[in-house]
Amino acid sequence: MEDKTALRARDFWTSLILIAVSAFFLWRTTDIPLFGTVTAGVSAAWYNSAALVPYGVFGMMLICSLGLLAISIKDGGAERALHGAGVGWERSEVIRMGCIAVILFFYIFALVPRVDFILASALLISTLIYGFHDGHTGRMKLAATVFAAAGLYALVMHFPSSEWAKPHDDDWVTLALWAGFTIFTLVRHSDEQAVRIAPVMAILVPLILVLAMAFGFRQNVPNRSGLIFKQIEYHYYVTLKPLWAK
Amino acid sequence: MEFFFTQISGFWGALVHLASDPVTYPYLIGSVFLGIVFGALPGLTATLAVTILTGFFGNKFPLEQSLIALIGAYVGAIYGGSYPSILLNIPGTAASAATAMDGHPLAKQGRGGEALGMTTTASFIGTLIGTMFLLVFVWLLLMISKNIASPEKALLALFGILLSGTLMSKDVVIKGWISGLIGLAMAMVGLDPILSETRYVFGWSYLMSGFQVVPVLMGAFAVPQIMDGMRAAGSIGQKVDVGKIVPRVATVMKRFPTIARSGVIGTGIGALPGVGEDVAGWVSYGVGKTVCKDGKDFGKGSINGLLSAEAANNAAIGGALIPLLVLGIPGSPPAAALLGALKINNVIPGPTIDPQLILHVVAILVMASCTMAIMGLLTARVFINVLRIPQTIFLPVVMVLTTIGSFSVGGGINDLYLMLGVGFVAYAMNAMHYPIAPLVIGVILGPLFDETFRRSLLISDGDLSTFWTRPGAAILLCLNVALILSQLPIFKRAFGRLTGRGS
Numbered sequence: 001m002e003d004k005t006a007l008r009a010r011d012f013w014t015s016l017i018l019i020a021v022s023a024f025f026l027w028r029t030t031d032i033p034l035f036g037t038v039t040a041g042v043s044a045a046w047y048n049s050a051a052l053v054p055y056g057v058f059g060m061m062l063i064c065s066l067g068l069l070a071i072s073i074k075d076g077g078a079e080r081a082l083h084g085a086g087v088g089w090e091r092s093e094v095i096r097m098g099c100i101a102v103i104l105f106f107y108i109f110a111l112v113p114r115v116d117f118i119l120a121s122a123l124l125i126s127t128l129i130y131g132f133h134d135g136h137t138g139r140m141k142l143a144a145t146v147f148a149a150a151g152l153y154a155l156v157m158h159f160p161s162s163e164w165a166k167p168h169d170d171d172w173v174t175l176a177l178w179a180g181f182t183i184f185t186l187v188r189h190s191d192e193q194a195v196r197i198a199p200v201m202a203i204l205v206p207l208i209l210v211l212a213m214a215f216g217f218r219q220n221v222p223n224r225s226g227l228i229f230k231q232i233e234y235h236y237y238v239t240l241k242p243l244w245a246k
Numbered sequence: 247m248e249f250f251f252t253q254i255s256g257f258w259g260a261l262v263h264l265a266s267d268p269v270t271y272p273y274l275i276g277s278v279f280l281g282i283v284f285g286a287l288p289g290l291t292a293t294l295a296v297t298i299l300t301g302f303f304g305n306k307f308p309l310e311q312s313l314i315a316l317i318g319a320y321v322g323a324i325y326g327g328s329y330p331s332i333l334l335n336i337p338g339t340a341a342s343a344a345t346a347m348d349g350h351p352l353a354k355q356g357r358g359g360e361a362l363g364m365t366t367t368a369s370f371i372g373t374l375i376g377t378m379f380l381l382v383f384v385w386l387l388l389m390i391s392k393n394i395a396s397p398e399k400a401l402l403a404l405f406g407i408l409l410s411g412t413l414m415s416k417d418v419v420i421k422g423w424i425s426g427l428i429g430l431a432m433a434m435v436g437l438d439p440i441l442s443e444t445r446y447v448f449g450w451s452y453l454m455s456g457f458q459v460v461p462v463l464m465g466a467f468a469v470p471q472i473m474d475g476m477r478a479a480g481s482i483g484q485k486v487d488v489g490k491i492v493p494r495v496a497t498v499m500k501r502f503p504t505i506a507r508s509g510v511i512g513t514g515i516g517a518l519p520g521v522g523e524d525v526a527g528w529v530s531y532g533v534g535k536t537v538c539k540d541g542k543d544f545g546k547g548s549i550n551g552l553l554s555a556e557a558a559n560n561a562a563i564g565g566a567l568i569p570l571l572v573l574g575i576p577g578s579p580p581a582a583a584l585l586g587a588l589k590i591n592n593v594i595p596g597p598t599i600d601p602q603l604i605l606h607v608v609a610i611l612v613m614a615s616c617t618m619a620i621m622g623l624l625t626a627r628v629f630i631n632v633l634r635i636p637q638t639i640f641l642p643v644v645m646v647l648t649t650i651g652s653f654s655v656g657g658g659i660n661d662l663y664l665m666l667g668v669g670f671v672a673y674a675m676n677a678m679h680y681p682i683a684p685l686v687i688g689v690i691l692g693p694l695f696d697e698t699f700r701r702s703l704l705i706s707d708g709d710l711s712t713f714w715t716r717p718g719a720a721i722l723l724c725l726n727v728a729l730i731l732s733q734l735p736i737f738k739r740a741f742g743r744l745t746g747r748g749s
């Protein structure tokens with residue numbers, strides 16, 4: 001059973017954040033006209049204003065946040081939060097969450113827009129399986145560092161969206177990191193079944209998914225000009241398709 | 247009675263049409279199989295199964311085939327959760343948490359096969375009971391809903407968010423309400439539905455069209471699941487042997503009253519807006535414990551206890567679809583994902599919904615439950631083997647699936663940014679015991695509430711009495727007020743004193 005006071009200590013901080021957020025959005029709502037506006041040729045009274053419901057929603061959120069603050073203070077959460085006993089998070093859990101957050105952040109914000117989807121996903125699968133399968137914080141940190149290196153390179157070298165579709169040194173960096181990481185894990189932990197499975201899954205899963213989405217479902221896939229997908233697409237249309245088109 | 251036979255005849259036509267189309271079967275078998283696998287893997291939920299398939303099938307296939315895939319996965323996943331509950335004492339989905347209470351003791355007594363067989367049968371019958379209620383009640387409610395105007399719609403949307411917030415809260419109820427309000431606040435982003443005034447876009451043109459439903463669903467349900475599930479999983483599990491699975495007809499007939507009662511309870515609970523299969527399972531389990539002769543044995547390996555939970559959670563599927571189809575208010579979190587799929591196919595549930603679509607949904611539910619029963623009884627060993635896969639192996643794959651599914655729905659890379667942002671917020675909320683379902687229901691119902699609330703005032707020239715002078719609106723207003731007051735400590739104490747239970 002989780003420590004109730006620790007939960008209330010977290011509630012104390014959350015309620016303060018929620019109060020600040022509610023107040024901020026109530027202030028932002030003042031930008032939306034409430035009385036006697038004319039928008040797109042339509043005149044609106046207060047009861048038809050676009051600000052009416054947001055005032056109600058953020059007003060209610062403010063009241064509920066104050067209620068939560070009162071509950072947390074009454075149950076001893078504020079005392080615990082302010083006297084250094086902390087909010088009850090374990091260090092190992094913070095490291096685990098931090099590493100996952102770093103990997104997901106760089107995957108979505110750095111690699112998926114800029115790097116070939118198959119390569120980015122292969123690195124994601126390999127690092128997540130290796131880093132988190134046995135629960136060692138050292139492995140989590142290594143996995144997050146390798147992934148962050150690939151992400152940082154792509155982010156720093158090709159930040160503007162105009163560079164996302166250009167030929168790619170970041171694809172090669174990701175590929176090299178994935179290959180190096182995979183060889184390292186296989187050499188060091190060849191006795192672990194999960195580590196042996198990871199490279200197979202890392203290649204097959206994104207490859208099958210991308211092929212199914214692009215050529216089966218005829219859907220857009222991320223970064224069509226990526227290192228591997230560009231070759232697949234070229235050979236699909238230039239080498240393979242003419243065979244059955246004839 | 248004539249009305250009933252008309253419905254049965256319409257349903258039969260839809261069922262024959264569906265059953266005679268060979269295209270139905272690959273979708274049905276594939277989606278039910280995938281659903282059972284999702285349900286069986288602890289860490290993956292029914293909501294996640296429907297959400298991920300929404301990304302893949304939502305707007306890329308004809309609506310009928312999309313619905314087969316989504317409903318098939320929904321039915322399969324609710325049932326699939328019973329496998330780890332019974333065999334490992336780990337509920338595969340929240341809906342099957344009550345199943346573990348008696349299912350696992352039965353497995354420990356060497357009766358795992360019997361428990362799985364009875365669970366499969368109860369889930370099948372439970373789904374059919376829910377479907378039957380859906381077939382009959384959806385039409386009655388549709389007739390009533392034709393008299394529903396903007397004030398009722400606004401109050402109903404509010405009631406759905408409030409009720410979901412109240413019943414889904416595991417900690418203090420105010421957290422459920424805050425979650426619903428966050429969802430409502432997210433729905434305010436973009437162009438407002440009446441005057442096209444921009445709200446909270448912060449110069450980002452992507453936000454002009456508001457938060458898209460699919461990335462919000464993926465973020466709210468998939469990302470926290472992945473973040474929470476990536477923990478030390480140990481080695482790949484050992485093979486489990488359960489013995490004979492197919493139950494005897496006489497045993498099923500003997501337990502039929504329990505299954506039927508639980509089915510009716512599950513349907514009723516499922517029909518409440520935003521309240522999912524897990525609540526249905528627990529309520530039915532509680533009722534079963536009170537009314538069954540062997541109630542004192544519940545929790546020690548009672549077949550009646552197992553059936554009470556399992557028939558109810560599957561029956562809740564049919565119940566959850568009643569408010570979804572009639573009012574556009576999802577009865578459960580997976581139904582919210584289903585609503586997302588309907589919306590991106592430009593189907594607006596409510597009084598104007600195509601009656602044929604409802605008959606198709608009912609026919610799909612029946613076929614999906616038959617497929618589930620056949621698979622459950624004949625290929626259970628395949629799903630038992632699935633339990634051996636640790637979640638640290640399959641969750642990275644789910645992340646890739648989620649990413650490509652969310653990307654391909656339409657919004658591209660911005661949808662992924664939104665998905666991850668919502669995911670991080672939802673994870674933090676989960677960690678602090680805020681329920682996520684009210685947030686998603688708030689996002690889905692927010693635009694409806696905003697539009698109908700303001701339209702009510704516009705029509706009445708700002709006269710607030712429009713919310714209590716109409717009989718339907720007055721009832722709904724009373725329900726909303728009563729729901730809020732019933733949770734306030736001062737009223738709880740007063741009620742306790744009145745009933746003589748207060749201190």
